[in-house]
Amino acid sequence: MFGWEFPPHNSGGLGTACYGLxxxxxxxxxxxxxxxxxxLDGIAHGFLRIVFANIRNxxxxxxxxxxxxxxxxxxxxxxxxTMPENKLYGLSLFDEVRRYGLQAKTIAMEEPHDVIxxxxxxxxxxxxxxxxxxxxxLIVHVHATEFDRSAGNPNQYVYEEERKxxxxxxxxxxxxxxxxxxxxxxYGVASEKVIVVHNGIDLDQHRAHHLPALAHIRTQGKKIVxxxxxxxxxxxxxxxxxxxxxxxxYNPDALFIISGSGDMEYQIIRMAANMGIGDKVVFAGFVRGxxxxxxxxxxxxxxxxxVSEPFGLTALEALANGTPILVSKQSGVSEVxxxxxxxxxxxxxxxxxxxxxxxxxxxxxxxxxxxxxxDVEHLTWESAAGKCTTIYKELIR
Amino acid sequence: MxxxxxxxxxxxxxxxxxxxxxxxxxxxxxxxxxxxTDINNEKILHKVAKKCYLPTNALLLELxxxxxxxxxxxxxxxxxxxxxxxxSPETLTSFQKLVKTGRVEILxxxxxxxxxxxxxxxxxxxxxxxxxxxxKKLFGVTPTVFRHTELVYNNELAKMVEGMGYKAxxxxxxxxxxxxxxxxxxxxxxxxxxxKTLLKNYRLSDDIAFRFSSQxxxxxxxxxxxxxxxxxxxxxxxxxxxxxMDYETFGEHxxxxxxIFDFMRxxxxxxxxxxxxxxxxxxxxxxxxxxxxxxxxxDFVSWADVERDLSAWRSNAMQHEALHNIFSLETEVLASxxxxxxxxxxxxxxxxxxxxxxxxxxxxxxxxxYFNPYDTPYEAFIAYxxxxxxxxxxxxxxxxxxxxxxKPSVPKALKTKVSLKKAVPKKPATKxxxxxxxxxxxxTD
Numbered sequence: 001m002f003g004w005e006f007p008p009h010n011s012g013g014l015g016t017a018c019y020g021l022x023x024x025x026x027x028x029x030x031x032x033x034x035x036x037x038x039x040l041d042g043i044a045h046g047f048l049r050i051v052f053a054n055i056r057n058x059x060x061x062x063x064x065x066x067x068x069x070x071x072x073x074x075x076x077x078x079x080x081x082t083m084p085e086n087k088l089y090g091l092s093l094f095d096e097v098r099r100y101g102l103q104a105k106t107i108a109m110e111e112p113h114d115v116i117x118x119x120x121x122x123x124x125x126x127x128x129x130x131x132x133x134x135x136x137x138l139i140v141h142v143h144a145t146e147f148d149r150s151a152g153n154p155n156q157y158v159y160e161e162e163r164k165x166x167x168x169x170x171x172x173x174x175x176x177x178x179x180x181x182x183x184x185x186x187y188g189v190a191s192e193k194v195i196v197v198h199n200g201i202d203l204d205q206h207r208a209h210h211l212p213a214l215a216h217i218r219t220q221g222k223k224i225v226x227x228x229x230x231x232x233x234x235x236x237x238x239x240x241x242x243x244x245x246x247x248x249x250y251n252p253d254a255l256f257i258i259s260g261s262g263d264m265e266y267q268i269i270r271m272a273a274n275m276g277i278g279d280k281v282v283f284a285g286f287v288r289g290x291x292x293x294x295x296x297x298x299x300x301x302x303x304x305x306x307v308s309e310p311f312g313l314t315a316l317e318a319l320a321n322g323t324p325i326l327v328s329k330q331s332g333v334s335e336v337x338x339x340x341x342x343x344x345x346x347x348x349x350x351x352x353x354x355x356x357x358x359x360x361x362x363x364x365x366x367x368x369x370x371x372x373x374x375d376v377e378h379l380t381w382e383s384a385a386g387k388c389t390t391i392y393k394e395l396i397r
Numbered sequence: 398m399x400x401x402x403x404x405x406x407x408x409x410x411x412x413x414x415x416x417x418x419x420x421x422x423x424x425x426x427x428x429x430x431x432x433x434t435d436i437n438n439e440k441i442l443h444k445v446a447k448k449c450y451l452p453t454n455a456l457l458l459e460l461x462x463x464x465x466x467x468x469x470x471x472x473x474x475x476x477x478x479x480x481x482x483x484x485s486p487e488t489l490t491s492f493q494k495l496v497k498t499g500r501v502e503i504l505x506x507x508x509x510x511x512x513x514x515x516x517x518x519x520x521x522x523x524x525x526x527x528x529x530x531x532x533k534k535l536f537g538v539t540p541t542v543f544r545h546t547e548l549v550y551n552n553e554l555a556k557m558v559e560g561m562g563y564k565a566x567x568x569x570x571x572x573x574x575x576x577x578x579x580x581x582x583x584x585x586x587x588x589x590x591x592x593k594t595l596l597k598n599y600r601l602s603d604d605i606a607f608r609f610s611s612q613x614x615x616x617x618x619x620x621x622x623x624x625x626x627x628x629x630x631x632x633x634x635x636x637x638x639x640x641x642m643d644y645e646t647f648g649e650h651x652x653x654x655x656x657i658f659d660f661m662r663x664x665x666x667x668x669x670x671x672x673x674x675x676x677x678x679x680x681x682x683x684x685x686x687x688x689x690x691x692x693x694x695x696d697f698v699s700w701a702d703v704e705r706d707l708s709a710w711r712s713n714a715m716q717h718e719a720l721h722n723i724f725s726l727e728t729e730v731l732a733s734x735x736x737x738x739x740x741x742x743x744x745x746x747x748x749x750x751x752x753x754x755x756x757x758x759x760x761x762x763x764x765x766x767y768f769n770p771y772d773t774p775y776e777a778f779i780a781y782x783x784x785x786x787x788x789x790x791x792x793x794x795x796x797x798x799x800x801x802x803x804k805p806s807v808p809k810a811l812k813t814k815v816s817l818k819k820a821v822p823k824k825p826a827t828k829x830x831x832x833x834x835x836x837x838x839x840x841t842d
Contacts, residue, residue: 338773339756339775341773349417349419350417352418353417353418353779354775354779356418357782361715361718362714363714363717363719363778364718364782366714367714367775371756
């Protein structure tokens, strides 16, 4: 299996997904060798053999690279300018991808395997190279497409990498029907080759005793509306601010918290200030683990106004913590959830109406929270791993 | 022996349009959706009239003419009658034609198809009176049998309705209460002395209403011969067979192509082939058959869902909150003297609104989903809750426009003096109470 990030070194849902899936696969007696492009500390997991691409014949390998899943070409240039010379591994993001591919060849020769499973476009080339060496079936797992990340203005190179990977693969896994539709429509992949495997959630992590954060704010009667995600065009933070303004016209006690970081951060801060709601929008920065669970619990409501969301694990995390959610209809999670509010991301009035209803009605809040937290129980990684196993068996046969 | 009693419930609610918080204070028309969706009340009424009411009325008239022994009964909600008058007078005329045959009985219920009994006995009585007056006006008859919203029933209700002068009340013949006993006899609540309880034979009723077109059911396809045989087999171990169902069964729940009309067309003839069978109306049933045992309903029983309880309208926190909120406005709304406001408040009591908020089985896509014009129970609640905000806004406006000296004293005085005291003497004052009450009614109107 080729990936690029893994907890605790993840910057988004992708690492969480790879962790959940591989753990469930190993419980199902599937032996997974997980390849990462760069050496990371503290990443040893009992259930998984992890290989780092740049050190051969050694169990733990490391490679110094700038590859990370949510990088785009402009950001990469920025990194190149600011990173110390000796830490640079390649010349550009695309060289990194190429290099990962070359290393994959060697790894494919050394590591015994029956199928190759590559996560996300950065590892597609590695998957293709591995397949060229071993001749084993290739599955590419699409957690997001360039159309999602760029909100409809794809980078041509990234698009090409994705497209090549999908066409070279024997099977494409999409994390939702929403994503499958994009793959079929924009990448010209035959519908029958694309199989939807919805992500799951590891409930134990979220069902522990997490005390809600921000007790001082809550006791003041403030109602907390939470956004968790990268502050980038795909996630719709600008719509979140517009909705906040509309809600505040009707309920000045609402407080909007944005947790995450990203390329639109300053723009969003300015936007809130210009609208005169700067004091009602709080930026919590990137938060993870226990702290994030406390934040979910502190919130009266979680809102995910993504413009295009392949899945949306944070929505499940909020529900697992018993927090009612409003998600955009342009999201994968909206397909699998019943007890969630859904709106079009652009429909500010509809979203504001729903948020106001939840923060002002205990009955609605409690029903959504209670039934929603039960709703996520059937969304397990075991179920996702089961579907993957079926795909493996089909391909090996 | 069995006397067959057909009773059809005819009801359509005033569904609330998509109403947002931003509409509060601007838009006071809650029920006037004109879209192509299923919350457009006029559209739905026309659809149901065309698929069910008009063809079924024609069929029943044909059967009444053909079989002098045939009899049926109806209960119309007041809100359905209002919508017929407004949107489809020809349907109302065809119902009136049926009643004129003299073999079609009409039952009473709450005008607004409400659950007021659970929250305000006074309001319950007022709505029954309004219904009685409406039936008298449109059909020229005064019902003597009562059926409560969705067949919600308990001992307390039976006692109350007895006090209002009714001779019989309908209920679900539910196994949890009957135990080994058969619903095919007349029963009585232990809390009453004169009123009789007529029990729905839910197996035979639901064979028609729910299972008729179900191909996975062992009884499918259901023919009138087969059904008549099942009814005949009651001979010797029952006196009545009460077939109670929604009128929309014909043509709307069971579509025409399922053969439901042909089934019904042939059924009276088939049933009459057995010399011991006959047809009766609920009031005749109460008059003719003696009470054989107690039907002791401490808890509420209804005809909804497999649970046969109140959970279809009152199980989640949203439903509890919405019901609590609407009824907590009673004193203030009635004191406003604003006729339109009072009527809107009552239309918002219709049980369907709370049914739409039900989350039971919501994920399974069962009947709750089929009968829900909203995408989700949450959308139903949000629209309802926003409308309540507007209702409160209107109440505040009324209070503002009243002379300022009155403002603080009026609601409190009403709460203690009028509504509570009114309620107390009414209940023991037995049979003629409904007529005595008309002065109080005109006040609230």
